[in-house]
Amino acid sequence: MLKKKKLYEAIVILSSESLNKFIYPGETIELSPEDAKVLIDMGAVKEVPNDPNTELPELGKLQD
């Protein structure tokens, strides 16, 4: 099963293969945990606090 992608903030300039453009420091990019680990380990990205992809839906929205 594919792991859910999360948002990460660029610390250095990234060259995105899928988006075919540069991601500049401060901009965000969606990455799988495996891809993110390589980039986190080398200090290229960091996790985004309050990532909407990982926030739990509000109770009211669940009922909808």
Next chain:
Amino acid sequence: MTQTLNSLSWANCKIELSADGGTTWKDISGFANSVTVDGGERAVSEFMTVTGDTPIVTSGKRSLLEVTVKAVYTEDTADAPFIMGLSAYESATDTVLLRWSPKGGAIGDYRYATSAAKVVAPVYPQGAADSGDAIPVELKLKCASITKSVISV
């Protein structure tokens, strides 16, 4: 301090060329031999005062960069470096982009990419009958900047 174990040779370098503004990239690693970078010096000046024994040093802007790609001459594909380079050279307005990744171009590797570059010298095959060498061609590019980035998905 211990000696680094992380040095690289040019053996795994991935070199790519784009003739459409970076929308599509042609991997020219199977054609290219070398990339050299020249120019880009920052203007630095000195000013002597009567009192001082050493100069006041000021700095200004960086000059343009000249990037030279040496590749083998082939006529097999329309997107071979020779064809792409010659087409850009013969146009007054067309530009190319070059990017290369010394470590091979995987996620996490560094990549160096030129801004839009003009091919400024003729890209014609040259040679002599007493040589058995493969025919080389050189793409001499001039551009404003080279951006270092980390490759991501």
